[in-house]
Amino acid sequence: MKASGSTTNTLKRKPISDSSEWTTDLINQYDHEIARVAAEFGLDTYPNQIEIISSEQMMDAYSSVGMPLGYHHWSFGKQFLNVERRYKRGHMGLAYEIVINSNPCIAYLMEENTMTMQALVLAHASYGHNSFFKGNYLFRTWTNADAIIDYLVFAKNYIAECEKRYGISDVENILDSCHALMNYGVDRYKRPAQLSNEEESLRQKEREEYLQSQINDLWRTIPVVEKQESDTEEVRFPSEPQENLLYFIEKNAPLMEPWQREIVRIIRKVAQYFYPQRQTQVMNEGWATFWHYTILNKLYEEGLVTDGFMIEFLQSHTNVVAQPPYNSPNYSGINPYTLGFAMMSDIRRICENPTDEDKAWFPEIAGKDWLQTLDFAMRNFKDESFIAQFLSPKLIRDLKLFSVLDDDTQNTLEITAIHDESGYRKIRRALVEHYNLSTREPNIQIYNVNLRGDRSLILRHIQHDRKPLDDSTDEVLRHLARLWGFTVRVESVDSDGNIELTHECKVKR
Amino acid sequence: MTQIIDRRLNGRNKSAVNRQRFLRRFRDQIKKSVSDAIYQRSITDIDKGEKVNIPTRDTSEPIFNHGPGGRREIVQPGNTDFIAGDKVPRPPNQGDGKGDGKASNSGEGDDDFVFQLSREEFLEFFFEDLALPDLVKTQLATISEYKSVRAGYTTSGVPTNINIIRSMKGAMARRIALRTPYTRRVKELELERDTLLLLHDSDHPKIIEIDEEIKRLKAKAHAIPFIDTFDLRYNNRIKEPTPTTRAVMFCIMDVSGSMNEERKDIAKRFFILLYLFLTRTYKNIDVVFIRHHTTAKEVDEEEFFYSRETGGTVVSSALELMHEIILQRYPTSDWNIYTAQASDGDNWEGDSPACRELLTQQIMPCLQYFAYVEITAYEHQSLWREYEKVKGAFPNFAMQDIAGLTSIYPVFRELFNKQTA
Numbered sequence: 001m002k003a004s005g006s007t008t009n010t011l012k013r014k015p016i017s018d019s020s021e022w023t024t025d026l027i028n029q030y031d032h033e034i035a036r037v038a039a040e041f042g043l044d045t046y047p048n049q050i051e052i053i054s055s056e057q058m059m060d061a062y063s064s065v066g067m068p069l070g071y072h073h074w075s076f077g078k079q080f081l082n083v084e085r086r087y088k089r090g091h092m093g094l095a096y097e098i099v100i101n102s103n104p105c106i107a108y109l110m111e112e113n114t115m116t117m118q119a120l121v122l123a124h125a126s127y128g129h130n131s132f133f134k135g136n137y138l139f140r141t142w143t144n145a146d147a148i149i150d151y152l153v154f155a156k157n158y159i160a161e162c163e164k165r166y167g168i169s170d171v172e173n174i175l176d177s178c179h180a181l182m183n184y185g186v187d188r189y190k191r192p193a194q195l196s197n198e199e200e201s202l203r204q205k206e207r208e209e210y211l212q213s214q215i216n217d218l219w220r221t222i223p224v225v226e227k228q229e230s231d232t233e234e235v236r237f238p239s240e241p242q243e244n245l246l247y248f249i250e251k252n253a254p255l256m257e258p259w260q261r262e263i264v265r266i267i268r269k270v271a272q273y274f275y276p277q278r279q280t281q282v283m284n285e286g287w288a289t290f291w292h293y294t295i296l297n298k299l300y301e302e303g304l305v306t307d308g309f310m311i312e313f314l315q316s317h318t319n320v321v322a323q324p325p326y327n328s329p330n331y332s333g334i335n336p337y338t339l340g341f342a343m344m345s346d347i348r349r350i351c352e353n354p355t356d357e358d359k360a361w362f363p364e365i366a367g368k369d370w371l372q373t374l375d376f377a378m379r380n381f382k383d384e385s386f387i388a389q390f391l392s393p394k395l396i397r398d399l400k401l402f403s404v405l406d407d408d409t410q411n412t413l414e415i416t417a418i419h420d421e422s423g424y425r426k427i428r429r430a431l432v433e434h435y436n437l438s439t440r441e442p443n444i445q446i447y448n449v450n451l452r453g454d455r456s457l458i459l460r461h462i463q464h465d466r467k468p469l470d471d472s473t474d475e476v477l478r479h480l481a482r483l484w485g486f487t488v489r490v491e492s493v494d495s496d497g498n499i500e501l502t503h504e505c506k507v508k509r
Numbered sequence: 510m511t512q513i514i515d516r517r518l519n520g521r522n523k524s525a526v527n528r529q530r531f532l533r534r535f536r537d538q539i540k541k542s543v544s545d546a547i548y549q550r551s552i553t554d555i556d557k558g559e560k561v562n563i564p565t566r567d568t569s570e571p572i573f574n575h576g577p578g579g580r581r582e583i584v585q586p587g588n589t590d591f592i593a594g595d596k597v598p599r600p601p602n603q604g605d606g607k608g609d610g611k612a613s614n615s616g617e618g619d620d621d622f623v624f625q626l627s628r629e630e631f632l633e634f635f636f637e638d639l640a641l642p643d644l645v646k647t648q649l650a651t652i653s654e655y656k657s658v659r660a661g662y663t664t665s666g667v668p669t670n671i672n673i674i675r676s677m678k679g680a681m682a683r684r685i686a687l688r689t690p691y692t693r694r695v696k697e698l699e700l701e702r703d704t705l706l707l708l709h710d711s712d713h714p715k716i717i718e719i720d721e722e723i724k725r726l727k728a729k730a731h732a733i734p735f736i737d738t739f740d741l742r743y744n745n746r747i748k749e750p751t752p753t754t755r756a757v758m759f760c761i762m763d764v765s766g767s768m769n770e771e772r773k774d775i776a777k778r779f780f781i782l783l784y785l786f787l788t789r790t791y792k793n794i795d796v797v798f799i800r801h802h803t804t805a806k807e808v809d810e811e812e813f814f815y816s817r818e819t820g821g822t823v824v825s826s827a828l829e830l831m832h833e834i835i836l837q838r839y840p841t842s843d844w845n846i847y848t849a850q851a852s853d854g855d856n857w858e859g860d861s862p863a864c865r866e867l868l869t870q871q872i873m874p875c876l877q878y879f880a881y882v883e884i885t886a887y888e889h890q891s892l893w894r895e896y897e898k899v900k901g902a903f904p905n906f907a908m909q910d911i912a913g914l915t916s917i918y919p920v921f922r923e924l925f926n927k928q929t930a
Contacts, residue, residue, distance in 0.1 A: 024513055031511045048511040057516065060523040077531030078568055080524040081624040104512065111517055126511070172534070180571050325587020334586055402588040404597070407580040415595040418588055431584045442573050463579070470576030472569075479571070 015306045020114040024052075027109075030119045034127060037298045042371055043131040043291065046145060047104040050126060058110050059083050061098050067270070068100050069152050071159040073175050099125035101133040101277070103145035116312040119305070123295045128288025135379045136283070138276035148273060154200045155266045162259050174260050177479035178246060178267035183441055185246030185271040208258035241445040241460060245480070246271070248446050254455065255485035264483070279382045279437055286340015287378055290348075293317060293341070323399065334434075339399075343386070346395050347374055357393055383435040391431065393424045403430040408466075439464050447491070456487035461502070463494045469502065477505035532630065538563045539626065543634040548774065551810050552760075552784050553796060558628045562621040632785070657746040666743030680740040684733055691730040698723050756787050756845040756877075757795040759834075761827045763852035764800045766819035772884045773814060776851035779882050779917050783849045795844075797834060801827035803857075807834065822855045824892060825863045832872055841875045848876055854883045854890050854910075861891040865899055873903045881908040882917065 016029050027050070038045070053061070063080035064070035100106040107125040109118055133139050163171045178185070242248045246268040250261050277284065296313055299305050305313075323338040324330040347365065350358045351373050354366035365373045377390060402418040403426060417423030417430070433439055447460040457480070461469060473490065481488040490503040532539060542561040591597075626634075662675055702719045709716060760780045762768070768776075787794050798813040799805055802820040805827040831848065839846060856864070873879065881896055883889065889910065900906045909919050 024515070027513055028511075031513075035511065050511060050513045051516045052513070053516045053519075057519070057523070063524050063527065072526045072530055074527065074530040074534040075570055077524065077527035077529070078622070080527060081531065082622070085624055168530075168533070172530070176570070183572060323586050325589070326585035327587065327589075331587075334584070399586045400588040401584055401586055402591055403582050403584045405580070405582050406599075408578045409580075412596040412598055415591045415593055415597065416582060418591055418593050420593070423593055427584055430582045433582065434584060442575055444573055465580040467575040467579030467581065468577075470574045472571035472574060473576075475571035476573055 013303045015309070016304050017115055018306050018308070020116065020312075022113070022115040022118045026115060027118055027122070030115075031122055031126070033299060033304055034119070034123050034295055037295045038123075038127040038131075038291070040298075041291075041294070042375065043127055044134055045105065045127055045130040046102075046134050048126040048130065049104040049106045050122070051106060051108050052111055053108050054111050055087075058098070058108065059087060061108055067152055068102070068106060068149065069156055071156045071175075071266075072163075073179075074172065075179065097121040097125045099129045100148075101129075101139060101143055101145055101273075102148050105130040105133060105145075114312065116309050117316065119309075120292055120296065120313055120316060123292035124288045127295065128291040129284060131291075132280075132284050132287045132378060135375070136276070136280060136382075137380055138279060138382055142276050143273050151200065151269065155270070158204075158266065159263060162263065166259065171263070173482065174263050175267070177482050178264055180476045180479040181245050181249075181483075182267060182271045184444065185244060185268040186275045187244050187247070187272065188438070204262060208262065236448045237451055238446065238449075241447050243445045244268070245444070245446060245459075249480075249483045252449075253484050256483070260483075276382075279384075282336045282340040282343075282383045282435065283378070283381065283386050284340070285337045286342075286344045289317075289321060289337050289341040290344035290374075293345075325400070342395055342399065343390055344374065344377075346392050347377060347390055350392065355394075361392060362390075384432045384437075387435060388428065388432045391428045393419075396424055396427055401427050401431070403427050442467070442469055444490070454487055455485075456489055457484045459488070459490045460499075461490055461492045463492055466494065468492070473503050474505065477503055481505040481507050532626075535563055535568070538567065540634055540637070543626075543631060546631075547635065547778065547781065552777070552781050553794070557631070559626045559631045560623060561626050562623050565622050568622045635781075656749055658749050660745045660747045662742040663745045664742065666745070670743040670746075672742050672744050675742040676736070676740050679742060680736045683737065683740060684735070687733045688730045691726045695723050695726050695730075698726070755793045755795070755843060756847060757797060757839045758784060758787055759797050759799060759831050759846070759848040760813065761799045761801070761831065761848065761850040761852075762813065763802070763822055763824070763855065764816075764818050765802045765822045765853075765855060767853050767855060768884075772851075772853060775884050775911055775914060775917070776882070777814060778914060779851055779880075779911075780849055782917060783847065783880060787847060795839075797831075799827050799830055799834075801830075805830040821857055822852075823860050824852065824856045825860050825867055828864055828867045828872060832867070835872075835875055845877045846875055848872075848879045850879070850881045852881075852883060852892070854885045854887070854892055856890065856892040858891055861895040864892065865895040868896075868899050868906075869902055873899065873906065877905065879903075879906045881906075883908070883910040885910060886912075 016033065017026050031048070031050070059080060061068075062083050063076045070076060097110075098108045105126065107121065107130075109121055113121065133143075133145060139145075159171060159175075238248065246264055249256075250264040250268065253261070256264075296305065296310075300310050321335070321338045321341045323335045348370045350362055350366055351368050351370035354362075359366045377386065381389060396419045400419055402423070403416050405414040405416045407414070417426035419427070443462040443464060444459050445462075446457065448458040450456045450458065459480075469490070469492070477488050477490065485507065486509070487507050488505045489501060491499050492502045493499050539561050543559060546559045662672060698719050702716055702723075705713065705716050705719070758780075762773075762776055784794070784796065796810075798808050798810055800808055800813055800818075801822070801824065802818050803823045803826065807830065827850075835841070835846060868879070883893060893908075893910070896906075896908050900908055909916060911917060
């Protein structure tokens with residue numbers, strides 16, 4: 001560790017502070033130094049906006065799932081009550097920070113934090129996460145940091161307006177249903193349009209009328225002529241399966257009011273905004289953790305922070321990146337901070353001190369400039385591809401990873417690979433699968449609408465490794481049926497191509 | 510470029526609306542919790558929050574998920590002694606886990622969703638059952654009586670309030686102050702006269718002049734009044750709002766066989782409501798529980814609500830006991846006395862006129878308020894008719910027959926009217 005090596009160096013400069021109390025002035029000074037170091041390392045960030053808040057406000061921020069201003073919904077209330085209860089009982093501490101992907105990048109600092117923690121959070125959120133938001137291709141493609149706050153304001157106001165006009169219960173019903181399908185409200189490939197408050201407001205009315213006219217067309221264009229019915233294959237609608245369920249509902253649900261469509265759209269946009277975060281958890285946290293570690297160590301080398309500062313920082317840092325083993329009572333899956341931080345540090349190691357193994361596995365980065373390599377990795381990958389590309393045998397050994405096969409046709413679990421020569425690639429592949437959202441979530445797409453009959457909506461669930469849908473599916477289908485207005489069915493397609501009707505939610509008209 | 514904003518002074522309750530939404534959505538479950546709580550709690554204990562449990566199933570938000578089964582490969586850290594190809598028996602309860610490591614990250618498992626209802630929210634739900642008008646809910650704020658307290662002294666007032674010591678002190682100070690120039694001058698002159706006397710005879714014109722002067726000054730000093738209206742100080746008293754001293758609430762209930770659990774529950778809510786009203790007005794409230802069938806007995810709350818007896822009913826026994834207790838322990842000069850009586854209306858025929866006698870002659874004059882509820886599905890009997898006569902004579906007597914919870918409130922209407930007037 002560099003921190004311990006440099007204690008005997010002559011301190012070039014006076015430490016910024018030596019007390020654990022923070023002041024706005026001190027935060028400014030730390031920020032100034034951290035910004036300088038970050039710039040030396042080439043981090044490119046949005047401007048920062050740092051907001052000091054109390055713990056109650058932090059709980060508020062928590063419960064609106066990271067949106068700086070959210071519309072009102074009972075589920076946020078539930079979240080709040082939960083956080084509040086657990087916090088008051090001491091079951092959990094609050095996060096030291098929350099950071100918002102916006103321009104300027106908003107980071108919340110809790111007033112209870114010590115100066116050390118504030119500095120840690122600054123480096124972690126305002127420079128780590130911030131540069132990730134600005135650089136990573138998913139965020140660049142899918143989110144618009146300049147407009148998100150505007151859009152959330154629009155969304156909040158619009159939904160509040162709807163509540164006034166149509167009643168809280170009706171709006172709540174729509175929101176409930178949309179939330180159930182939120183994960184299926186994202187375009188995985190198509191680039192979304194830019195959002196902005198003014199535009200949205202201007203275009204919203206037009207869209208309302210236009211959409212309504214389009215819906216009627218859907219039914220008007222049903223072929224009237226019945227000739228050759230038997231010999232032509234029935235035309236499906238949509239002609240290609242649609243993965244974005246909420247999009248399909250917004251555009252095609254026959255009985256929806258315009259305001260309901262707009263709400264579906266809002267939830268869809270919010271889901272899309274969070275989609276990159278769900279795909280880059282390991283990378284994002286790893287990147288931010290790597291940089292707070294690197295930056296604060298640099299400050300220490302320069303003599304700007306004290307030994308006491310470093311001890312407090314390292315203790316907190318160690319807690320964050322701790323990975324309990326699989327058989328520990330504290331184990332709850334692989335800690336994304338640990339994996340991300342370890343991989344980022346490992347890339348630097350491979351660049352600076354490659355072993356023969358590294359040279360064989362990573363010829364393209366071994367011995368290269370570490371800053372450029374990390375920057376490249378941060379910009380162009382998401383969790384699954386990042387792991388597929390950069391998880392090294394050494395790291396698999398360090399974390400002692402092993403993979404377990406749970407097959408319901410077998411009586412026992414099988415250890416398929418461990419951290420040895422023959423296991424590295426298998427483990428890496430299995431871990432990639434774990435971070436692949438499209439296999440982690442059931443693959444469900446809209447397959448067809450029964451245009452000629454009962455207008456029922458048919459979804460296809462393409463089974464992956466024979467995994468069935470769970471018990472909540474019926475509940476979700478009820479939500480979907482509420483939006484669609486007619487019967488909804490789910491057909492499961494297994495690996496042999498057999499199709500079976502597994503779930504149905506009937507709507508009587 | 511960094512901007513630091515201190516938001517700590519901003520509102521803290523950004524989530525208050527969402528909390529309300531949550532309560533609204535789970536009304537039914539919460540109401541049930543509140544009902545249970547009312548059943549379990551002591552009357553004097555009603556005025557606080559409550560922990561509410563809602564089954565997790567009800568509050569969960571469904572999403573599409575993989576169910577148990579199929580084939581899945583999971584990567585875990587921290588291998589100690591496995592090697593590839595090992596077969597491991599399935600852990601017993603993990604077979605239906607979610608497999609993505611998210612199954613239970615809270616360590617709390619699938620218990621109920623638990624949260625704390627605040628005191629206000631609890632009362633809100635409590636009041637809701639009773640169909641209280643909104644105005645009344647807000648009026649639960651105290652009405653205060655005023656007490657006059659000392660607040661220093663004023664320069665004006667009525668003669669009875671003159672503070673003699675204070676006035677005399679002022680007068681003396683004034684006298685000393687006004688006399689000083691004269692007495693000082695007199696002393697100087699006397700000194701001068703003494704020195705002159707050494708040189709001259711006492712009839713020297715200069716000395717005579719000084720004598721004159723001294724005489725004149727002494728007269729002046731003497732003329733300073735002993736006391737002046739200017740000196741008067743009066744005790745000042747101002748009125749300060751104070752919660753009226755103390756109240757005692759008598760709960761009288763018929764516990765004969767016909768009072769079943771449901772009726773007792775209604776009665777309990779009735780007592781609670783009266784208690785709550787009183788807590789808004791009085792700091793210290795004693796509650797006395799009297800149960801009766803043919804004889805009356807003072808009991809504790811537990812016994813009051815939860816034990817049952819059978820037999821006939823003689824209401825006057827309870828009224829007599831109450832009157833005795835008032836005489837012994839709650840002199841009307843010190844206590845405000847409220848009585849709530851719940852009964853199913855049964856009474857021994859010959860006893861009802863005796864009850865009326867007792868009430869009109871002895872008890873009502875001591876009471877602030879008497880509220881009577883009759884929980885019955887049948888015709889009113891003699892007790893009701895006799896009580897109606899009492900009601901005619903005393904405006905602070907309220908009675909009501911109760912079919913359900915909503916009819917409890919009207920009993921208190923007059924009480925409120927009185928308070929707001």
